[in-house]
Amino acid sequence: MAAANIPAPFGMQQPINTGFSPLAEQVEEPGARAVEVAAMLGNSVVSVKHVMNPRGGKVSSTTQVFFALSVLFLVVGLVGFGAGYYNASFNQAKKHQWVEVDKKPAWAYRPKKLGVANDVMVFLGFPLGIAFLASGLLRLRDEKNGNPWFRIGQNQQNEFPTTESPADSFPLIAPRGDDFVFNYAQGMEGEMQVDGQSISLAELQAQGRATPSTTAPGGLEVAIPQKARIRVKSGNATFLVNSVPQPKRHPVPLFATLEAAVLLFFAGSAIVHFGFVFLLWTVPPDQDTALTDMAVNEDTSNRAQTTSQEDPPPPEPEEEEEGEDESGGTGTAMMLEEGKMGKKDSDRAEGQYKMKKNADQEQLARQQAIEQARTAGVLGSAALTQGGTFASITGTGDISSGFDDLDIQGGLLGNEPGEMAGGFGFGRSGFGPGGGGTGWGTIGTGRYGTIGHGSGTGSGYGVGSGRGGMRGRQSSVPQVRIGQPQSVGDLDKAIIRRYIKRNIQKITYCYEKQLLARPGLEGTVSTQFFISPNGTVSASNASGVDSEVASCVAGVIKAIEFPKPKGGGGVQVNYPFNFRPTGG
Template sequence: MAGAKTPLTFRIFKGDQLIREERLSLSVIKLGKVPSAHLKLDDETVSRMHAIIEVNGPGDVSIIDLGSTKGTFVNGQKVNKAKLQSGDTIVVGETRIELAIGASEEDEPTRVNTPAAPPGGDVVASTPRPNVPAYQAPPPPPMQSRPAPMAPAPQMSAPPPMAAPPAAYAAPMAPAPSAFSAQPGALRPPPGMAGGGAIGGPAIYGSAMAVPAGFQASMAEQVDEIGGTRAVEVAAMLGDSVVGVKHCIDPRGGKVTPVTYAFFAVGIAMMLASAFSFYVAVDNAAYNHGRYEYETQVLKKPGFAVRPRTMSMAYDWMMIGGLLLSITAFTAGLARMRREKQSPYVRIGTASNVEFPIEGAPSPDFAMVAPHGDDFAFNFGHGMEGEMIIGGQSTSLAELAAQGRTTISPIPAGAKIRVRAGKTTFLVSAVPQPRRQTAALFAALESRVLAYFAGSLAVHLGFWAILQQIPVEDSGANIDLASLEDTATRTNSASQDDPPPPEEEDKPDDGAEESGGTGTAMALDEGKMGKKESDRAEGQYKMKKEQEDPQLARQQAIEQARNAGILG
């Protein structure tokens, strides 16, 4: 019998604008922007799985943040887990949600099936088929709309008062949704199901078997329609909420292949080559520095006369290219290692290394899905009950256990396996390999931050473009005179002292020379020429001035400066 549920009404606002209003009656409500979320929010600032709301009753409603990026706020306070009351305001990202908690109400299957069913299976068989809509599997209702008050719900049919209990390992199932549906041709249970079906025994799965429509849609969007390459999908459900999904893709996974190690070897080799080139460059720079200090300080040569030792461009390419190739090789190797180390097992139990920790498993570390050659095998044991549906034919796991078959290998392509262990229901099926989703490089950054960086880049590039359009003045051109003269010429231009000319010997004058000779020395002393009684201010001989303004010397200096050039 179905229990009472507490309806929650959510009014979703974006700023001050009301976007929509939703009413949900679930025990666990997921908030996020993934398609499988019960309360899907179209907000980029909201995480994919932002938070969940647990509903245990009208007075016991809690919200739990799932490590979101922006956090969860209740009435202005950031919380990790908090109790909710009617009228509280929840803020996730840039979305504001107003909550209203209604009174408990019985769900539809309980009200529809309140009249007790007649005892015995014959009465059910005599009922006209059109009046029993419970055996027709309708499409699952939308997750965000409340069902009609009197609509029949085939997943929660009430058992008859005198129904016989199922045998050991028997797992009578309610009609499955579209992805796991099996429409029987008659009203009686299929062969092998002890009393089975929603009429012959208690519906132990109830609404837990109903896969949410959002979950089905998200799984359909993430697989490729390809043939030949299959994977095993295992979805774990608590109640009507999917709590975990795992895909087993490579049955030979779990270990790193030699090709991946080859990527790491190439990356290490390229890194060593880059480091060697960098060492050679540093050593060459140290050599040039020491040579410059020696020639300028010890040999007293000018700095421009020192020629540094150059290196080949191959070292530059080796250093930069080796670094880039090593980063590429390491990235590819890490990506392959991460993909190859994915475990091909789906283990349940109470051990620390299991994928789904639950109670009630056959062993603390039970491999429910394990690799078997080039395919996967499904294993079940004591305490696990369910069925396998192939082409509309249902076979209970109890029948397989009675035949001594506790392993299904390989899992058929069209098989749908539903199994319950403890309080957890697992949906196992063979599906195409999931499509690899590309993660946006700047997904974690806010749009305002990106806009700031883009604007700053545009402004700086604009200034750079303006400066490039300004012509350089000729007077301010930087001319390196040392680069215009040959080094050999400069090194050989050291100053040298010319030897003094030899002194001429004084020869006696024999009167044979034809020149006038040196003449007779003046009789008076130096400075005694002229008359002492003369009143003239100047009494010495000097050159007569022919022109007061020395124009000739000035013009000659200008002409020499004009024709001398840079070197003089």
């Protein structure tokens, strides 16, 4: 008769059971189970909950590993970032020392580079750290939200608050290891159905299948088999407990939670930013600045900057005009004290001497030889007596002989041959017997030990650059000196220099035409140009001296066609040109 108090099995409650069929449709993993609990008041369902993870509510070891890896990778990324920041500060200080203190060109500075390992630390450390951190947080959220309990009672923290329960917080469903147990207490009635067979809760205790509960003091617990269905009543509330497969998790699109307005904002912002980047790519480099795309790994430890100063070519000799105004012959000034050369009884103030050519060698007769010729009787010679006009005690020959066709007793220098008032000497002034020099048997003012009128090596009369003569005028032209090129690439510097020198006249013209407008313009024009793989100059910049000159020089260089570099790549060249108005 006691069985009449037992509630009807599930099979006898078709309207109720039909309304509480398992909600899960598919199994996400083989063997994964969940417990579905439906709470009813009368014939109305008021609450449904799935308890799926018996180890939920606490952080798993896998989640802890994810957090540990995120910390590790973030620390690695921070270390790499710190090393990069320190290296940037170090390079900035060194560049300031290089440019501001040592006064070296900024383009020649080579910053200290970090290894590839530092790049890997930064570009992999932060992303991996953030990825592991996000994964750990998602797992932590799922584990915290995966409450493995279903409690009833008056406590507000319970999953189903009710005043009719064995305790204030009675765990109707509780975790035990990797499974769930069903707890019930005295006064609760119900049955369990497995594979179509039903058994009451009282019989479960009588058969020993229900044991004292470890989570509900004073209650009993029974394991929930697969496909089991339990119906229990506590006061006016009825609870239907089903063992069901876990519901399948449906993938959620990445941007499903974002509104259309937010997506449009992101798309517009991306278009604007990429537009600015593209615009910067299309802007050409400043023509007033030097190209700095030289090799970063170029070794500058043993380099020195020098500027070669080529000797300017000697001026072309001026054509000598034929006639009596050609440069006079050279002769060293006669030794002994200087005296004015000329004729004692002449009244002319200016005139140049002439000496008749009496022998093949120019020479001055000794005064003693002339005296012997006059007293030699029948052996005396008229030629010897005539040579006595220019005899001197410093003479070295027996007969005086010069360049001319007759003897004229004039001065040492003059505009035309003729007598000139003088004394006993062979110089330009004074009262001595010589010329004030160091020569023996000589007449002149130059540096050669012979007889002559000027400082040249010829025999005529004219102006010279020696003692007492007028210096001839020489014209000077602007000069352009090219410095030592600095290049990076597979093209010999000598070849570059040779092609530049072929166009030096054009470069000189750039300077000369501006020199007419600005006299005294001088300085150094620094050029930077890039020789493309086919030998043409793709970019040419210049600065210094004057903007017109620099622009013209850059245009000349850009028109030069160099040989193709050997390696097939381009060549960056820095070339200085030194301009001076008079070549000095």
